[in-house]
Structures are given as C-alpha cells and as structure tokens.
Amino acid sequence: MARKSADSIWSSVCQQTLRKEINPLTFNTWFTNAKPYLSSERTFGLAVPNEIAMEYIGQHREQIEFALRDATRIHYDLEIAVRPDGSIPSKEELERQYDATFNGNGSFQIGRLNPDYSFSTFIVGSSNSFAHAASVAVASMESPGNYNPLFLYGGSGLGKTHLMHAIGNQVRRDFPNKRVVYVQSEQFVNEFITCIQKNDFEAFRNHYRLADMLLIDDIQFIESKERMQVEFFYTFNALYESGKNIILTCDKPPQSLAALTDRLRTRFISGLTIDIQPPDYETRIAILKNLCRSHGVDIEPDVIEYIASNITSNVREIEGAFKTISALQT
Template identity: 50%
Template sequence: DTYLNPNYSFDNFIEGDCNRLARSAGFAVAQRPGLTSFNPLMMYGGVGLGKTHLVQAIGNYIMNHFDNKLVLYVSSEKFTNQFINSIKNNTLQDFTDFYMKVDVLAIDDVQFLSGKEKTQDTFFHIFNHLHQLGKQIIMTSDRPPRELQGLQDRLLSRFKWGLTADLQTPDFETRIAIIQKKIQSEGISIDYDVIEYIAHSVNSNVRELEGVIVSLMAQASLTRREIDVELAKNTLRNIVMNEDKEVTIDTIQEVIADFFQVTIADLKSKSRKKEVVYPRQLAMFLAKEYTDLPLKSIGYHFGGRDHSTVIHSIQSINLLMGETPDVEETLQKLRSYFK
C-alpha cells in the first residue's frame, strides 16, 4: 500500500453535504499542489467514510495532470514499518532521503503514529523539510487533531498550519447517489424502491453500503432472483445477523432521536426543554456505556459541551433510575436497538 490505486478518482467520489469541504479542498490541492494555503491538508472522519478514497483521488489526479511530480501515498502503518526496518538495517538515511524527495506526500491514518515517538520524530523532520520546500502534504486521521492522543504537540501544531476538513456520515440523498453510482458501475439496474430501501436501512458508512450492494448482487445471481425489496430485506437480515455491529455515538443519537421524536439538532442544541433534556441525558448515558470515547469527546458530540456536563447527565440518569423503574425500562428498550 505504498502505491496509488487508480480506481479511486474524483469522478467516482460522490459529493454531498457530508464531505463537501473535504472534497473541494482536496480538489483545490490536486489542481495546485503545494500552492494553496491548504498545506498540510488534514482530512478526518470515521471508518468507511472515504478518507482513503479522497486522498488517493488527489494523488491520482496529480499523477495524471503533472508530468514531473513525484507523488507518494503511504499508510502510517507502512511508514512505521519501513522506519523500523531502516533502523534495523542501518538505512535510516536512505529512508528519509526517499521521503524528502517527493513532491506530494499522502500519509493515511496518522492516528496510527500515536505513541510511536521515534517514528514521529522522523516524520516531523520529513514534514518540516517538505513543507519548507513548498511540497504538498496530505494526511488523514480517524479523529480530529485535538483528539489525537499520543501525538507530539509539535506535530499537532503543524497539522493546524493548513486546513482541517471532516468527513461525516453520508446523509440520505448522498447515500442514494452512492448506491446509484455503485450499481451503475456494476452495469446493472435496480428499481428505485430498492435503492431507497437500502438507503433507509444502511446509514452507517459507505463501505457498509457497498458491502450490502455486493451481497445483494451475489444473492440475486445465486438464487436467480430479481433484485427487489424482498431480496434486499433478506440480504440485510443476513448481514446484520452475521455481524456484531459497533455502536457509535451517531447511532445512539439517531436511535434516541427516533425514539423520543426529537431531532439530532435538538440533542446537540442548548435547549433546556424537558422534552429535550431527558433524551439528551439518556443519549450521553448510552454513549458512555457503548463507546469508549472519553467524556470530553462525548460532550463534543453533543454541541460542544464539556466533560462535566456529561458527568452531570450520567449522574442525573442514575438518580432518576433510583426514583422510578420507567427509566430502566426505557433503557432496556433502547438497548434492544443496538443488539
């Protein structure tokens, strides 16, 4: 994975509200590598939301439009392994020389560098060297820089020199467009009601969406059946049952919003209305239970509240539980959505 995969392009990257900033910043960088103020360009977001696709699309675009630019894509894991080997083999100089002569360095999943001090030291030097020469640096991470624990402050502060853009979970319209693009590229056609059904049912990330379509096609050809909503339901049932799904804070907020008929914006708002406060507190309570996010970042997902608010919410729910059995019942119902 030191190489670009030509299948990732801007053409087959669907743009939506969820990724607009990252995509347009990426495209600007692709057109004028090293010359925009987006240097470094840091794109972050959860798994399967298109980070690798975008970063590779930038690299491919540059390869195809500039004759003389050396583009290097590397995962942080690979970078680390190469670094360790170079120490072992006494070839550290070759290693750094190699990276210092590129025009564009795309380094994927930098959260992986966390806690790896020596690797970070070397990356720091490569980064400085390239940046001083006006070379383009692109990075991705599964979380925002401020939550990158175990990364040196001097690196984090450099990440902020350029632009940080996030990739979010695709909204309904974007999911529809992604499914349409995917089935079109497979050369098949599916009725709109099936597409809509899938877009409604699968709302976690693009990788999962693609997985469902692949399974659906496999299912259709194995059973020689038409792809219809019924088949889509079967396929989804099989997939969901075979997989222990990780519960994310987004899922929790969606379930709570559905359950209490409030909006996710309500949950993140400053509203002190009882109809909103209780669901919000329950959501934080469940976020603590199901995710291993630090309280600080749970608060961040609820409209930028601080960690003491999260603690307070959890305490309130615990108190309420002592007062009435309703709360425990509600929690049980909510938990059943996460099984």
C-alpha cells in the same frame, strides 16, 4: 522457542485485557483466529486469514500495543500479516521482507494508488462537499501553500482514502514530473522499523523528504510511537519548508491525538483540517445508483431506498450491502 513465547504473550494479552475490553462478537469473529509470532525484538506479529480480519484487528492497534506493553514491559509495534493458508511467516520470509523494503537502487518502493479512486467516481453530498472541493484545489497544484497540510479526518469508510488517492492520481496524470509518494501509515512505520534494524536511515529519509507531494493514510498509527514521531517531524518540516504538499488522513481530529507531541499536533492544525461526516440519505441514494450504473446491475428502487434508510454509518457498509444484493441476483 520464539513461537512458544509469542503464543504465551498473546494468550495472556487476550485473557487479561482484550477479551474484557473488546466487544465479544468482534473478538470471537476476528481475534480468535489470529496467530501470533515475533517478527523482531520490538515487533509483535499477528497472522490473519484475510484483509477484512486485518482491517478489523487494525482498528484496535493502539489498544493491542498498550496491552502488549502492560503484559511484557516491552514497547512492541504491532505487525499484521495476511496469511490465507493459516501459517505464520518463517524466519526466512521475514528476512526477505526486510530486504524487499529496499529496491535495487537502495531506495523505498512508492505505494500504489488505486486507479478506481478518482474525483469523477466520488459522490459529493453535504457531508463531504468541503473536503471534495479542497481536495480538487490541492490536486490542481495552483496554490500549494493554501491548504498545506490538508488534514482529512472522520470515521472509517467515509471517503477519506478515496479523496487522497484521487488527489494523487490526478497529480500524477496532470503533472508527470511531480514525484507523488503515497504510503499507508502502517507501511510507513514498518519501513522505519526496518531502518532501525539495519541502522540505515538515509534511503528512508531521501525517499520521503524528496517528494513533491506526500500522502499518508491513517496517520493516527504513529500516535504512540515516539521515535517515529521524531522522524516524521523532521520529514514534515523538510517538505513544508520546501513548499511541498502534505496530505494526511486520520480517524480523529489533530486535537484528539492525545499521544501526539505538541509540535506535530500544532503543525497538523496549521493547515486545512476538514471533518468528513456520514453521508445523508440523498447521498446514500446517489451512491447506490452510481454503483448500479458502474456495475451494470438493476436493483429495484424500493430495495435501494431500504438500504439507504437502514445503513447510515459509512459508505463501505453501503458498498457491502450492494455487493450482497448483486450476488443474490446473479
């Protein structure tokens, strides 16, 4: 019955709203293969075949949640699950997922930092030099209050996550006694939903409020979630007043987070807010040459110049073009 209800809701949302508002190519490529399910009374799930689909659909999270609210009058939180076999999570899997949020000690698992994201692998250019310098300063832990919170914002694929992971990796290496907690905003929200379902918030609060450094990626996902904002407000205050570092990434500046409460917005603005712009031509060339060196691939200079001249929006697309050319050469 829940499966039928999820199908009915998703069909209505797609036909009445999403198909009209989202670019047809994007909708047909990523949305038509998503399979809906109800994860809980307040969580609407979409099962997608791969992480690329999850990323593209995730970019429309707020739009989907508003459409769900209009169609059902229920404030659903969107959950996206990667299911390569085309299935949807069973009731037993969802129950295990909620239980797995906690480890054996009743506390939350610490998110995994990508070891490949370091300051040495980050290509610095005019569009990101200030963000890089500030991130290096934060990672040094010399004056933790100077850049607190550090708020990095910009479009997708410009290096915000790379710098965040580089900060976390360096602090964990240079200050092993410091407790660094990294989490993606989606995971943060899902953990909070689990706490609501269990009516147990102690482990959640201890996990985040006892950190020496808290890194939250894509903080914009809490924008339309009122209870989550209240919880994060108190977490932010607990860390800030204790002199702990807070690093946030977002796809827009704090002033543009219209659905964010004023008290959170002013706290985000109170630290160092840095805009990361798309890389210039010279930086794009440097990124491609660095990719060639690190992967042991030789690409003709004119091909590198062609890619750098035609792909200008973000680093991720440049990396995708490089991988395509590399695959064609093997």
